[in-house]
Amino acid sequence: MNPAQNLSRRQMWFGALVIGAIALLTLLSAPTQSASRSGSTYSRAPDGYGAWYSFMSDRGTPIQRWQQPFEQLAQKQPSSANQGKITLLQINSRLKVASLDENQKAWVEAGNTLVVLGAHAPVTEATFRTWQTSEVGNVRVETRRRHYLPKQGTTSLVLGDRFGAVVWQESLGQGRVVWATTPHLAANAYQDDRGNYEFLAQLVTQPKQSIWVDEYLHGYRDPADATGSGSGSEKRSRSFLAYLANTALLPGFIQVGVLLLLGIWAHNRRFGQPIPVTTPAVDNSKAYIEALAGALYKA
Structure with missing residues (x-):
């Protein structure tokens, strides 16, 4: 050769x-931000919740974004405008097991409300797309996952059919926790389904309770978060590296x-x-x- x-x-x-x-x-x-941003109220993608957040603001319902760890929520004092408890909406990017840790359980038992969209449940023989009847109209549900409710206990059905529950609630102490088997209950893709938006609004609206949406799950951080440690140069360095990782x-x-x-x-x-x-x-x-x-x- x-x-x-x-x-x-x-x-x-x-x-x-x-x-x-x-x-x-x-x-x-x-960057893998597309997966973590799924379900965020900042997202305009079909699986985001930006349209529902605007829907709540346009109707005059006070709603805010929470961008700190959950532990900081327990230390938050009620404002003078609303002396009640807190309703926290968590929209999971992926399905998670319907269980609470000790901090979340104690927070709910104190009289607060936790609404979690995207709870893991087994797949049933139900049709993928169904229309569920609620007090605010028909709700479009696109999932075959259903949760089995025991006949006795503190758990009750909120939305479901003969195959099981799509949305259910559980009483814990003075508060309650609401679970949904689909994280896309009122996503941007359902803007034409008024019943979906009204149904989620009904779930999170409680008397004398302020509404917060957990954006910490989707990677958003409060710039004024006092929990950070380190010098100013170290914080700037971490911020720059985080910026590079997301671009x-x-x-x-x-x-x-x-x-x-x-x-x-x-x-x-x-x-x-x-x-x-x-x-x-x-x-x-x-x-x-x-x-x-x-x-x-x-x-």
């Missing part, structure tokens, strides 16, 4: 390897870094096998003749 062809083939394989490594790094470091700049920086390292390596060692330096052979007869000619020329 021609050495030039062999070298060219090695360069092609090496180039393909470099391109594959860059593509893999791009996929691994690509397309991080893959670009990684690609530039890989190309820079490859350029440095290629400068020190070119593609192909190293060629050893050969020492030229000395011709004694030629050297003697040239030396004699130089001596005669000077004479």
Whole structure:
């Protein structure tokens, strides 16, 4: 095989390897905010809740966004405008088990209300798209998941059919928790279904209770959060890294870094096998003749 062809083939394989490594790094470091933003009131995507949040504001219902850890919610004091408890709406990006931790349970038992959309339930033989009847109109439900309700206990049906519950509530102490098997109960995709928006509004609207939507679950943080630690430069550094992680700049920086390292390596060692330096052979007869000619020329 021609050495030039062999070298060219090695360069092609090496180039393909470099391109594959860059593509893999791009996929691994690509921002994953689309999944965490699902169900957020800031999102205008079909699975977001921006339209429902505007619906609540336009109808004059006070509603706010909570962007701090849940532990901080228990320490929040009621404002002078509303001396009641709190109703917190949590919209999960993925289905989660319908259970509460100790902090959430104690908070609900104190008289607050927790509404969780996206509780895990088994798949049944129900039709994927059904219309459920409620006090505020028909509600479109697109899920085959249903929750089995025990005949006795503190759990009661809110919305469902013969296959089980789509929405149910449970009394805990002085408060209650509401579960729904679908996280898309009143998403942007259901703007034409007035019953869905009215039904969720009815779930979160309680007498003398302020309404908050948990945006901390979707990655949003309050800039004035007093729970942060560290110096100002450390906070700015973490904020800058978090910004890069949520944008397309991080893959670009990684690609530039890989190309820079490859350029440095290629400068020190070119593609192909190293060629050893050969020492030229000395011709004694030629050297003697040239030396004699130089001596005669000077004479």
